[in-house]
Amino acid sequence: MPSSALVVSDTSPLLNLALIDRLDLLRAQFPEIVVPRQVWDELTEGEEGLEALRELRDDTLLDIVEVERSDLFVEIVHELDLGETAAICYAVEHAADLVLLDERDGRRVARRHDLDVTGVIGVLLRAAKTGELDLENELDALREAGFWISDDLYSRVLSKADE
Template sequence: MTVVSNTSPLLNLALIERLELIDAQFGEVVAPTAVWDELTAGFDGRDRIEAFRDRGGIRVVSPEPTELRTEFERELDRGEAAAIAYAIDIDADRVLIDEREGRATATRHDVPVTGVVGILLRASSRGAIDLEAELDALREAGFWISDALYERALEMDEE
């Protein structure tokens, strides 16, 4: 399984010290350089992200700019545009992305999406984490989760 990641899922999992969930759930995870640049632009967990890359948790790629990527950059940030365009170019199995506009764009192009909440739900269904505690940790780290999504995730976890 090849998965392309945008910034937010990796960043937020690093902030709550749960990057190992990426290893547990996905095969090869790649990030375009535009995403890597955003990840290493000075946030608190930069050392965790770099260590994750160094142990093979993520591979950074430098895709050539494409017309599709340029088109996406009209409405999305550089990292999102690069991740989605690259996922389409390599026929990736999934793109990891949280932002609503990016998720909608990937879905329109038939690329399956998973965000940080989905990653946490999968881990919880396997008994690897306490979902509510991790959602709370995400909120404390500054990740915005609507009350409706928070409650829906907890309900899905109980099913």
């Protein structure tokens, strides 16, 4: 059941869940996900998964917001891409409960600003713990879609699902 937490997402978790046809997990876990315009622009640059993402936006699960170039934005954009920067800035400025980020540098910056972070694997892991999916199959699908997962991380995630 979705919580009422403020959740902000970067591009990668949304795109990768779309690529493996598991955007349904977002609806199951969150009542709404804030997506900065910069992230939406990155998502709409390609065609893969776009129709499903537009459906989520039209169904109001995804709330597209404008993020201004604040001092924090200017500071962070030197380290990260526009989508990650906008997601982190919005999360900091609105005291988000969770940020969906996959890239290591983005996660590092988000944690530096005391944000709670999870990514596509975390969303899958949450669903696996409630019995909503076969985690190994979904991790394999992610890999097939081009999402890099080290063998060590793959094993650790499967172990966590069994805890």
